[in-house]
Amino acid sequence: MTRSSRLAAPLAVLALALPLAACVDNAPAAPGGATGAAGPAAITVDSSADACALAAASAPSGNVVFKVTNSGDDVTEFYLLAEDGLRIVSEVENIGPGLARDLVVVAKPGTYVAACKPGMVGDGIRHPFTVTDSGAVVAPSGELAEQIAAATTSYVAYVKDQTEQLLTGTQAFVDAYTTGDDDTARALYASTRLHWERIETVAESFGDLDPRMDLREADLAEGEEWTGWHLLEKDLWAPSADANGGTVYTPLTTAQRADYAARLLADTTELNTRTHAAEFASTITADFIGNGAKGLLDEVATGKVTGEEEIWSHTDLWDFQANVDGARVAYEGLRDVVVAKDPALAEDLDARFDTLTGLLDTHRDGDGFVLYTALSTDEVKKLSVAVDALSEPLSRLTATVVL
Numbered sequence: 001m002t003r004s005s006r007l008a009a010p011l012a013v014l015a016l017a018l019p020l021a022a023c024v025d026n027a028p029a030a031p032g033g034a035t036g037a038a039g040p041a042a043i044t045v046d047s048s049a050d051a052c053a054l055a056a057a058s059a060p061s062g063n064v065v066f067k068v069t070n071s072g073d074d075v076t077e078f079y080l081l082a083e084d085g086l087r088i089v090s091e092v093e094n095i096g097p098g099l100a101r102d103l104v105v106v107a108k109p110g111t112y113v114a115a116c117k118p119g120m121v122g123d124g125i126r127h128p129f130t131v132t133d134s135g136a137v138v139a140p141s142g143e144l145a146e147q148i149a150a151a152t153t154s155y156v157a158y159v160k161d162q163t164e165q166l167l168t169g170t171q172a173f174v175d176a177y178t179t180g181d182d183d184t185a186r187a188l189y190a191s192t193r194l195h196w197e198r199i200e201t202v203a204e205s206f207g208d209l210d211p212r213m214d215l216r217e218a219d220l221a222e223g224e225e226w227t228g229w230h231l232l233e234k235d236l237w238a239p240s241a242d243a244n245g246g247t248v249y250t251p252l253t254t255a256q257r258a259d260y261a262a263r264l265l266a267d268t269t270e271l272n273t274r275t276h277a278a279e280f281a282s283t284i285t286a287d288f289i290g291n292g293a294k295g296l297l298d299e300v301a302t303g304k305v306t307g308e309e310e311i312w313s314h315t316d317l318w319d320f321q322a323n324v325d326g327a328r329v330a331y332e333g334l335r336d337v338v339v340a341k342d343p344a345l346a347e348d349l350d351a352r353f354d355t356l357t358g359l360l361d362t363h364r365d366g367d368g369f370v371l372y373t374a375l376s377t378d379e380v381k382k383l384s385v386a387v388d389a390l391s392e393p394l395s396r397l398t399a400t401v402v403l
Helices: 003-007 142-178 182-198 200-205 210-214 229-236 254-276 278-283 286-304 316-341 343-361 377-394 397-402
Strands: 041-047 052-054 058-060 062-070 076-081 088-095 100-107 110-116 125-132
Touching (some): 041 058, 041 110, 052 110, 062 076, 062 088, 076 100, 088 286, 100 397, 142 278, 182 229, 182 316, 200 286, 200 316, 210 229, 210 254, 229 254, 286 316, 286 377, 286 397, 316 397, 343 377, 343 397
Antiparallel strands (some): 041 052, 076 088, 076 110
16 A cells, blocks of 8 residues: 555545546547637646645646656656545556646546645645536447446446455454464464465555555554554564564553454455445546556555565565556456557557566465565566566556547
8 A cells, every 4th residue: 555545534524426448558638728619628737845826727628637747856657646645546656757647537516636746745735727618528428338338237247246255355364363363364364465465456446445544664654553554464474673663562451452453354344335335336437447557557666676665575566466466457357448449558568467467476385475585686677677578558448448
């Protein structure tokens, strides 16, 4: 989980049914303020150390492209948030100094919050943003509509299946952990988390659950209670004092184990309940799926390939594979649309997914993977290069499907 995902809000806000979108490079839009009906609205954004300057504070509903440039010295992010400033409607992350990225949104009329986040910490620099009613119809029709409907139906079923398997695995993990069977709990840890990582961006949309379930210790805010998978991970793979900031690690008590494990199981049960609710299916759109595919690969780039996600167990390659699995499922659901609109992009994505998966396969060990600490610097670099090579064409997925 990245720091940025902690901005998400509860499911109640999802009921607003605001559309999600993806990070898209080189999207077709004119510079400056909003364009006319001939093309998407384009809003330039300058993110610096102390400012988030938008060329316009509003745009007509329909396709909107935020063209974000980082003029600061730190890596930045840009968000479009719901009116309450909590739920992430769409985001583009990891924009390095001097670089530019586009964010494509299929926006419905309403009041939003635009935010730049220099340094990728804190609440960011925020401004109100309004989407007026243009009267434009942006829904697909004909064969395209049928293909997208099939993709969303299939993806909803996939998410439900993964949450069901996550719940079953978490129950077994919790049973072992609370009874002191640490060897079994360690053995179940990575294989159970596969199901979480495959749908991580979906889980992050439930903002109240994600921080409780998947927050890393390094991302804790001052005074914030740490709960979830990574707390139990640290307890199972207790670090040395040198690896724990010079402090001798104090294991959780039997009562603490029972408490934190029960909370994790309750939150997992709630996640399963929410993804099986009737209203959940209506939140899964082509934008959501495309954005999720790119978001999962961003999770790989910012945590798994660096070894920062599973810092105690070093099971990062299980998470890496799961994120790639989830991204590929999301893409392949939309593949017929991509083939019809940009066959060259589909061919490129197919090849790059195959390359990355093949590279991951070289690090398999039985049913799982070698530990991250077993990788050489060169092996990590090759994985990182393959992730970057897939990231560029995948960043064009949503624009190809919705524009």
